[in-house]
Amino acid sequence: MLRVLRIENFALIDQLELEFGTGLNVLTGETGAGKSIILDAIDAVLGGKVSSRVIRTGTNRSLVEATFVADSALAHWLSEQEIDLIDDNLLIVSREISITANNVRSRSRLNGVLVNRQVMNELRERLVEITAQGQSVLVGQSSQVRDWLDVYGGSTLPQHRDVVAGAYVTYQQAHLALEQRRTSDRERLQQLDLLTYQVTELGAASLDDPDEFEQLQQERERLTHVVDLQHMSYKIYQALYQNDGDALTVTDLLGDSEGALTDMVEYDKELQPLLDLICDAQTAVCEVARQINAYGENLEADPQRLEEVEERIRELKQIIRKYGPTLADAIAHYNRTQAELAALTNSEQSIESLEKQEKACFDKLIKACNKLTQLRRSAGEKLEAELIRELKPLAMEKVQFKVDITPTTPTSTGADKITFMFSPNPGEPLQPLSETASGGEMSRFLLALKACFSLQEAPDTMVFDEIDVGVSGRVAQSIAEKLHQISYQQQVLCVTHQPLVAAMADRHFRVSKQVINEARKKENNGHAEERTVVRVVTLDNLTKRRDELAQLAGGKSAQDAIAFADSLLVQAQHHRNKLATDDKRM
Incomplete structure (x- = not known):
């Protein structure tokens, strides 16, 4: 779980420290206020791609530091990396980004220990998962959909996928050996002729004494x-x-x-x-x-x-x-040539035997792929039922969803092309999700998909960047309730413009831009100039939250907006109480 995020000289942020809590953490603010910059900082500290643009103008160094509370699984993984926790359960992840001339350099540390990008990539998967509406591009990629399904399938699927990968490597080796033999067979015959001639000539010379x-x-x-x-x-x-x-x-x-x-x-x-x-x-x-x-x-x-x-x-x-x-060299060449000739004539496998070996390896690969396909179909059927169940409360009562698995050329990941097929309206045929879903439908789909994954092995922290774009009214309320439901299993960070979503927050942050006078040195003469910075305020009481919700709803703190905000907070509390009661019953 992400506890503290500290940012220095990152984009428009000069100094910022945020303390997050369990449950649903919401960041609100006007468009362009800098909310996404905070999420960019989280992405950067976990090894995301950065450029010189993330370093605040006028500085040459940026620092992002995130403090996480580690669970037992993460503690075990860190122990394998020979990294000790602080106070038994804290992990401080930091990344320093600096610029010199035209080069951008960065260093990542875990509790002060320098680590490489590979370690950071592994750690990222264990700490945070970031979901944005832009992931609709990924929904159209068969490889990404396949990976999602394999993760959803539990431990058995990835384990058997490793079996397929091993069988694929073995098949590739057998196939390569056959192709190399076919390619070099003519050269081999020429070599055989040459070696046979030399052995015959040298043997006829009866070379015994050097x-x-x-x-x-x-x-x-x-x-x-x-x-x-x-x-x-x-x-x-x-x-x-x-x-x-x-x-x-x-x-x-x-x-x-x-x-x-x-x-x-x-x-x-x-x-x-x-x-x-x-x-x-x-x-x-x-x-x-x-x-x-x-x-x-x-x-x-x-x-x-x-x-x-x-x-x-x-x-x-x-x-x-x-x-x-010398004659001794000729005798040595004779002995060496005899050995090479014997190797070519006696030890080399025939093309027929290599073909048999390749076929056996291919059959083994196909068998492993078929087993993987069966596991994926089983996981797909389970995902279909669960995802439809998650989508129905999101104002998609008649939705149809299918995990379409079609055969393709075997690879190290199996022999399946996987497509998410989707129909939001009765009477309409199933079509690829990435080609048919509207922005609002894609938002709800991604949210429902993450809700399904939250019940599987998933990072302790899930981040949603404007997942509610393109929706309003009842759909927005459903998304708010779903986000809050997910936050019962994992910490959720959410950037939103929806007052209905913000009202459900367990911790609410308002992000804004401010213009300040900042002293800067130029040509050795200090002077002050105006600079834009991002500021974040924790809304820790009902009055502040009500005003922010009213601002989101009406753009001004008019009486009707205030009343609407009050109703949202009451409704949110009612929903939290209901979830808590349902949870106790379970």
């Missing part, structure tokens, strides 16, 4: 230089071990050195390590000579093998140029 290319190059060098290698190995053998001429070999020289050192060791044992080295060297040289001789003797010219090596090197060079830059 060092094969270097080894073949080495073998080719050996086979190409067999004669040179034989000659040089024989030459080394002669130098080390056996010379055909008279020259001494390395082993001869080492043998002489070994003999000399043996004699020297006889006289100096410290030379023994050197003798050991000579002996080891002699052994090593003999081994080298033996192995180089064997190497040379085993060398044979093999033109056929050389041709095979040359052919293999050419083949590997071709592979490396296409899949390299």
Whole structure:
């Protein structure tokens, strides 16, 4: 429930603080007095769209602050947002709007905690619902009518709507997978051809050893230089071990050195390590000579093998140029291509299987939509009966109303197009409400609709902006009684020009414009100028209320207007007493 509204520098309001109460709170005043500005401020503090125009001329900052009394459900939601209540049950919602250069900035806070727009949107739905005759545009929108019906249907409908939304997402995913497969099937076949060719080519090359290319190059060098290698190995053998001429070999020289050192060791044992080295060297040289001789003797010219090596090197060079830059890279590409080919040929679902999957998901969606449609038809029948019951006291005794539900393409919200069909006069066919209802009929319809919703889960505060425009007499009285009836369940704020409605108020505010002299600074020279401001007075006694009602009724406080106002107040009190008695009986 909205307890206090404080406004600073908002449109024509310089400073204003209003304290609202339970029941029916009514704001009256002449046309253009600024009543709607107060409702605009409520809309703004709850996250509504604002522009630089809401900031009072001559200032660069506007502040709107609303204090609400929180119920247990709101307290629980705030706890989830990690926001503590003040004094156990108070929530202060504030919004500061400022202008710098050409930019408009705003900050919203809940009990001093900065919050984003998403949080404010969720909070707004829990705190206040604003109804204006301009909502007749929404009545013609199937999506809005659908949302209203779903809320009216209670918790079961929104829950099953979530089921439909989930089924729709699953179907969309299956449909997208099928369409992507169909779109890419030609590319997939081309990719299959390419991968198959590469795997075949690389497989035929028998690529096993990443060092094969270097080894073949080495073998080719050996086979190409067999004669040179034989000659040089024989030459080394002669130098080390056996010379055909008279020259001494390395082993001869080492043998002489070994003999000399043996004699020297006889006289100096410290030379023994050197003798050991000579002996080891002699052994090593003999081994080298033996192995180089064997190497040379085993060398044979093999033109056929050389041709095979040359052919293999050419083949590997071709592979490396296409899949390299090294043979190891080509082998890695071969392994990777085999895996990709296996994935395309073995793991990919066929178009047929994807079509089956899409159909199964679509069937599940249709089944969920059909269930949702049944729930909506049930809620629609209930709304039809209740709304007609609410409209009859509003001078619409013969009204016909139907929630028309026709099938449409399934979406995340179901497969229903919902239209409110309406006939206010006997003998006239049902037609779309938005196309046939007059202004007064639309006002009464919206009021009756909100009365139906007041019995469901709805915000604690309902705001009606001139919902009684276009009506008078008995209809206005019926609207007044209906507003007061709704205020038994929820706090109601109502802007009205109807004295019949204002007379039913539990708390009455008069809104007016005044011209004041305000000191302003201009070019560093202070001077006073006339400014228009909005002022609100609480009419807290019968005399003030009577005068305001007389003003609304007759435009002046003539005796007949005063008498009419007195009769309205007496009639309003009688109605309140009757409602209270009926409530006790229930």
